[in-house]
Amino acid sequence: MNSGDTAFxxxxxxxxxxxxxxxxxxxxxxxxxxHVLTIMMQNFISMGVVTVIWFVCGFSxxxxxxxxxxxxxLQYAFLNxxxxxxxxxxGQTIPFLAFFxxxxxxxxxxxxxxxxxxxxxxxxxxxxxxxxxxxxxVYIPIAHWVWGGGFLQQMGVVDFAGGLVVHESAGxxxxxxxxxxxxxxxxxxxSTSPHNVTYVALGTGILWFGWFAFNGGSALAANxxxxxxxxxxxxxxxxxxxxxxxxxxxxxxxxxxxxxxxxAIVGMAAVTPGSGFVQPWGAFLIGIAxxxxxxxxxxxxxxxxxxxxLDVFGAHGVGGxxxxxxxxxxxxxxxGGVAGLVDGNTTQFFxxxxxxxxxxxxxxxxxxxxxKLINRFVPLRVPEAEERKGLDAYLHGESAYEFSExxxxxxxxx
Numbered sequence: 081m082n083s084g085d086t087a088f089x090x091x092x093x094x095x096x097x098x099x100x101x102x103x104x105x106x107x108x109x110x111x112x113x114x115h116v117l118t119i120m121m122q123n124f125i126s127m128g129v130v131t132v133i134w135f136v137c138g139f140s141x142x143x144x145x146x147x148x149x150x151x152x153x154l155q156y157a158f159l160n161x162x163x164x165x166x167x168x169x170x171g172q173t174i175p176f177l178a179f180f181x182x183x184x185x186x187x188x189x190x191x192x193x194x195x196x197x198x199x200x201x202x203x204x205x206x207x208x209x210x211x212x213x214x215x216x217x218v219y220i221p222i223a224h225w226v227w228g229g230g231f232l233q234q235m236g237v238v239d240f241a242g243g244l245v246v247h248e249s250a251g252x253x254x255x256x257x258x259x260x261x262x263x264x265x266x267x268x269x270x271s272t273s274p275h276n277v278t279y280v281a282l283g284t285g286i287l288w289f290g291w292f293a294f295n296g297g298s299a300l301a302a303n304x305x306x307x308x309x310x311x312x313x314x315x316x317x318x319x320x321x322x323x324x325x326x327x328x329x330x331x332x333x334x335x336x337x338x339x340x341x342x343x344a345i346v347g348m349a350a351v352t353p354g355s356g357f358v359q360p361w362g363a364f365l366i367g368i369a370x371x372x373x374x375x376x377x378x379x380x381x382x383x384x385x386x387x388x389x390l391d392v393f394g395a396h397g398v399g400g401x402x403x404x405x406x407x408x409x410x411x412x413x414x415x416g417g418v419a420g421l422v423d424g425n426t427t428q429f430f431x432x433x434x435x436x437x438x439x440x441x442x443x444x445x446x447x448x449x450x451x452k453l454i455n456r457f458v459p460l461r462v463p464e465a466e467e468r469k470g471l472d473a474y475l476h477g478e479s480a481y482e483f484s485e486x487x488x489x490x491x492x493x494x
Contacts, residue, residue: 081166081174081175082173082174084302085173085300085301085302086173086174086175086178088297088301088306089171089178089179089181089182089297089300089301090178090181090182091293092182092297093178093181093182093184093293094293095289095290095297096185096189096290096293096294096297097185097188098286098289098290099185099189099287099290099291099294100124100127100185100188100189100192101123101124101286102282102283102284102285102286103123103189103192103193103287104119104123104124104192104283105120105279105280105282105283105286106279106280106286106287106345107123107196107199107283108120108283108480109276109277109278109280109281109282109283110196110199110274110275110280110338110390111199111275112200112270112271112272113276113470113480113481114469114470114471114472114473115470115471115472116279116472116480117476117478117479117480118200118204118472118475118476119195119196119199121204121476122192122195122202122204122207122211123195125207125208125211126189126191126192127188129208129211129212129215130187130188130215131188133187133212133215134180134183134187135158136157136158137157137216138187138215138216138220139159139162139183139184140152140155140156140157140160141153141154141216141220141221141224142183142187142220142223142224142227143156143170143223143227143228144156144228145229146228146229149225149230149231149234150221150224150225150230151220151221151230152224152228152229159180162176162177162180163176163177164176164177167179169229170300171300171301174300174301182297186223186242186245187219187220187223190215190245190249190250191210191211191214191219191250193246193247193251193254193396194214194250194257194392196390196392197254197255197257197258197388197390197392197393198254198258198261198389199264199389200389200467200471201261201262201461201462201471202261202460202462203458203462204475206454206455206458206460209454209457209458210450210460213450214253217446217450218249218442218443218446218450219245219249221442222245222439222442222443223245225438225439226239226244226435226439232244232435232438232439235431235434235435236427236428236431237431237432237434238353238407238411238418238428238432239404239407240295240309240352240353240416241294241295241309241352241353241356242294242298242352242353242400243349243352243354243400243401243404243407244353244400244404244435244436244439246352246396247349247396247400248396248397248400248401248404248436248443249439249443250392250396250397251392251393251394251395251396251397251398251399251401252393252397252440252443252444252447253443253444254388254392254396255393255444256445256447256448256451257451258386258387258388258389258393259386259448260448260451260452260455261451261461262461263386264389265464265467265468267468274338277337280341281341284341284344284345287345287348288344288348291313291317291348291352292313292314294313295309295310295312295348295351295352296309296310296313298355298356299356305356305415305416308355308360308415308416309355311360311363312351312355312356312358312360312362312363313351313352315351315360315363315367316347316348316350316351316364316370317344317345317347318344318347319363319364319367319368319371320343320344320347320348320350320368320370321340321341321343321344321367322340322343323367323368323371323372324339324342324343324346324371324375327371327375328375331379342391343371343375345395346370346371346395346399347366347367347370347371349370349395349399349400349403350366350367350369350374350400350402350403350406351363351366351370351403352400352403353400353404354366354403354404354407354410354411356415356416357407357410357411357412357415357416357417357420358411358412358420359410359415362406362410362412365410366402366406369402369406370399370402370403373398373402374394374395374398374399374402377394377398378395381393381394401436401440404435405432405433405436407428407432408420408429408430408431408432409429411428413425462474462475
């Protein structure tokens, strides 16, 4: 066991944990002011719900011994057998508990990503059921297929830090959720612009900080691959930020601060699956391609009847899919042991393409069925009147902003 690797992975776990509050601020700034606490609550409560599930059975089902390529067994339920010694399969120089902690943070943020799609209109009871059931029925099986020895990993599918497991699964689930929940009730003339761009900037800064650990920590050691992943994360985020800024500037005639922030998130999402497999020049191109493709998709999506409130499908679904495919193009064997088209391997791209199709179909279908099931017992959509007034007061009895007027009493002057 290596103390340096252990310290590195534990620090990365803490940084990735910080990304969920960062996401809460990012989403909180993008919604209208009467809904900000609701979406932040949805993000934070994922930390509680998913941690309990991960401890009880989730980790074991994802990383326990493979059962027919579909799911893990329950050998690690309640952390049985997950101790201070390294695992032969997951991080051979770190305690198995450190791997548990690091993977827990991925499991927490993935369902939280989906909340942006149905922002402003889902009931809290329905959301609690959704985040629990979705984690068990969608996230955990996909994590096992790709990372836990399941059939996709056996096929040769690679995903360094979550293009399939995190971004595509959440993005496709967001699409299914937006379709099922329906459009927001927006009054004529009401603005849906971000109510607090400074929150968006704060959230982006936290996410960018944590993303270095999200990708770098996936090497599970303080080594050269981790260094490459960290550099690629920053390069892709930067190139996508500038590309998005330029596209928006040309289209809207003004440079948008919010747009540049969204662009950075898109770039880092897209490079996530290949961050430990590509050279920095590949990450640079992935960032530019992601900005161009996702910007175009979101612009077209705005004209569609489906109301994905915060463009989760575009940013994470399309970004995750694109990055997973471009991994099959730009991967270099000398970096992470996987070769893509530029390195002479003509098959990896098609392996990745098959995985994208399987994960997308599964995430969409199961998410839609879960929403239908939950809605039979707990209404997922809040009443229209309460939605128009604001979910913060209706669901939580709280308000993000309390302004009191200072009354100055008149005085008699001598």
